[in-house]
Amino acid sequence: MRGYTFYEGAIRAFQDRSLLSKILVIGTVSGGSAVAFSDSRPFQRIYGDSGEGEFKKKKVVVLGTGWAGTTFLKILKSNSFEVQVVSPRNYFAFTPLLPSVTNGTVEARSIVEPIRNIVRKKGMDIQFKEAECYKIDAEKKQIYCRTTEDRTCGGKEEFALDYDILVIAMGAQANTFNTPGVVEHAHFLKEVEHAQRIRRSVIDCFERASLPNLSDEERKKILHFVVVGGGPTGVEFAAALHDFVIDDLSKLYPSLKEFTRITLLEAGDHILNMFDKRITASAEEKFKRDGIDLKTGSMVVKLSDKEISTKDRATGQISSIPYGMVVWSTGIGTRPVIMDFMKQIGQANRRVLATDEWLRVEGCESVYALGDCATINQRKVMEDISAIFSKADKNNTGKLNVKDLKEVVKDICERYPQVEIYLNKKQLKNINVLLKNAEEDPKKASMEFDIEKFKKALSEVDSQMKHLPATAQVASQEGAYLANCFNRMEQCEKNPEGPLRFRGAGRHRFHPFRYKHFGQFAPLGGEEAAAQLELPFDWISVGRGSQWLWYSVYASKQISWRTRFLVISDWRRRFMFGRDSSRI
């Protein structure tokens, strides 16, 4: 057994660190998902022709049991729907722990929870079908499904389902950028099976390198592990692999330690480029200390069964290195069924499904898309500028005064969140100040604005529009938001709570979706992690404290008490006995 236990370690890390302890408590208590807002229109079809009050139970089909789909199901309370869930996985997986599964710090079983278990206790009309949807027909409002290939019970089964409302939360697949050989020879790290396969593969490499009759050259090749992509997943995996080699494998295969090498390839100039520069620098420094070979500015152009070929971005030079195993983690690509669906609805040129701020798929009625398979196409202020002006100019004077503006400013900021971001960025108090600043001579600024002045003042706000990252945090908040909309459908039908419709009459039924970023982690191995948190202030930290914060936040975010218990047991077991290297 190791020298000190998990709990002792935790206690040490928190001694004399009261801030950390407090954050830990908050993280542990808060538990999960975000507060959600909501909006209208999508649900018009749900109501009968009479328009008000008469409510029919509508068929909702949810595709996917990842972060978005599962959070949606977890928070959905309304009994007004008959829900069918279709996914090739009959479980939810806590994907941020996948890198920990690749080295056995955490067991695969500890991060999954059957979807039936999650919905069972709700007493709602939710049915699950384990199948993959291979076609969506938006015209007929049908989806077509089949059982997946590797199932051992009976032959292939196909079926179709009708829907009134479709919620697409199928996630994404790994993006190979069409690099030749990647699909055939590389490992991905998006599913539980991927992580299990990587774990077996690492052991396979060590076992193979232990066989007799191999040259040192061959051993070096077999034990060369290449990670492609310096995002959080790639970095965490490289760190996890390094830990596995140092903590466990080097003891069991002592003669092979000298042959083992880990290379991290990143096309950009730095790893973890979505983090603060200080974190990037610390991570690069840590990897250097650990002997992980970090090659930035290096693009993979080809993968054969033995070699990986890279192109140096600066010099254009192409070089090839033999490898034993490659893990590919360079971002997300579109699933074929989504691609096909986008063609149907006129989004053929896009990479992911475009939705509006209420998560409704553009150009398609009664279909919602959330999580990694979708992105929110924010409405530009400039496209609606005349409509906004006329709405504010109630008396059609052609001029807006302060009073007019006061009445709509909240709606503008809610409908077009880029305005608020722009104001914050320019450190302006409110939209009036922004309009005043648009005057050439602010001192002379009148308190009335015509359309031109209005346009000029807001001309730059659209530059603040941002796409949300493809993370579990975004997907989960979107799922929670949509479920809350569904839950309060009737109530918000009667009392719409969203912003003014600038291009129509009345108000939007729900508030639009608003993402709240809590921060992110990147474990760097050796019980160190990088953390960048959005507390009331920005908080950046790299080291052991962050790793313990990571433990507590990840434990608190588990979907069930069972997985929480198992994940914590696994961590403790790792501290006590190390990681298992049995090839199962």
Add this chain to the structure above:
Amino acid sequence: MRGYTFYEGAIRAFQDRSLLSKILVIGTVSGGSAVAFSDSRPFQRIYGDSGEGEFKKKKVVVLGTGWAGTTFLKILKSNSFEVQVVSPRNYFAFTPLLPSVTNGTVEARSIVEPIRNIVRKKGMDIQFKEAECYKIDAEKKQIYCRTTEDRTCGGKEEFALDYDILVIAMGAQANTFNTPGVVEHAHFLKEVEHAQRIRRSVIDCFERASLPNLSDEERKKILHFVVVGGGPTGVEFAAALHDFVIDDLSKLYPSLKEFTRITLLEAGDHILNMFDKRITASAEEKFKRDGIDLKTGSMVVKLSDKEISTKDRATGQISSIPYGMVVWSTGIGTRPVIMDFMKQIGQANRRVLATDEWLRVEGCESVYALGDCATINQRKVMEDISAIFSKADKNNTGKLNVKDLKEVVKDICERYPQVEIYLNKKQLKNINVLLKNAEEDPKKASMEFDIEKFKKALSEVDSQMKHLPATAQVASQEGAYLANCFNRMEQCEKNPEGPLRFRGAGRHRFHPFRYKHFGQFAPLGGEEAAAQLELPFDWISVGRGSQWLWYSVYASKQISWRTRFLVISDWRRRFMFGRDSSRI
């Protein structure tokens, strides 16, 4: 969480059961493997030509990392050998818990321990190669190995190893009795992967039966689970599956409970026929109560992808039943490499490798075989009767008197254990009484015996020879025995401790292998088990108490503290949260 915890349950089961508590303590403290004896000749080759004292480090190759091989490695202490271990599994698996893995009561990872971990701490010259041996060449003293098919790292690798001593402990494979379709369509339960596959397959069947567009008939077919073989493994698996359905799956798939059926097919008249009749009756009664469909006297003649065809032994009638999944557990068959080796050494007509009482393969020098791939061919008294007589008749008088007999009786009983069993069975005090009884008129019995009288008296003792069962207990004791022989090689070379050689000069170097049966368990599901233990008295029990005894014995027998910790955690987790049904 469930109503009461693992520990509370344990306490309840032991309240007012002091005998059980005591046994539990013994079981937990005793920990493992048996006391071992030992013998000679095998090691003559290990010594140099000079014959005495000069010791060269000899190459020992061990094939297999199951009970026999691993126990051998664990107990081996002598530094006089250079040991190479070859096995397609780089771990030891606690196979008696495989049925518990099929339903997730225990995780696969919890019952395996890397072989490198087991040998690492010994500081001995032991190397492991993960490969399968596909040919043994006894002439050249070489074995030929290759990497197994499903490895993901690199291509196929082949190599050969020389040996001075070969220890064959490869176990056996499932025996299909050449029944058509079994290999293609049935599941086996001999390896960890088998158990994992069965678990996934059970979930697959439930998921498949949940799909729309299926008739009730089809659902019934998909959820018909057939277990072939009423031995301890088949019975325990049927019970484990029943528990899984009742405790867990019926809650998650409530509409499918009525379609689920478990059938246990046994060719003999009763299940668990190696146990006491009372246990068999209780088990059959329990299965009847549980609704497990038990069909005895029913032989499987064919398996298609949809139907299983059986023949009623009594009526000869053949009938077919549709099924969703079949688990085949009818005993053990020979691996092809062993079959091939048996042909080489003139054992072509046998089912398993024959060894003598010192575990040396007959007709082959320096090769040992133990565990399920071998059986001990006991020496018959009748074959050696003349040699025994002359050895005892030191002065060549043609008569044995009591004194002559006293000097060899211990050796006879040790070399031919059937004599002792026969005496015990007939309730005779010693061999003198047996000889006396051979007189027609016992009253007139003289105290001298000639060869004819000697033959007559011992004529029936060979009927008491028994083959050892193919169990973990036997394999483990054999492994321990052999390791102890290897450990005390030098010492016993100088001071042989075995019985007299009746057909040669001097004494055998080691005591022959003697199996000590401690008893056996058969869990019957619903927290009940059957136990038949050989304490100082025979002890039979069926029920909850036996199940708790089973828990404690199985925990105590784990190969490492890690697996012990994990198995106990798994049991506790199951009590708290039930079993997981995620399809991973």
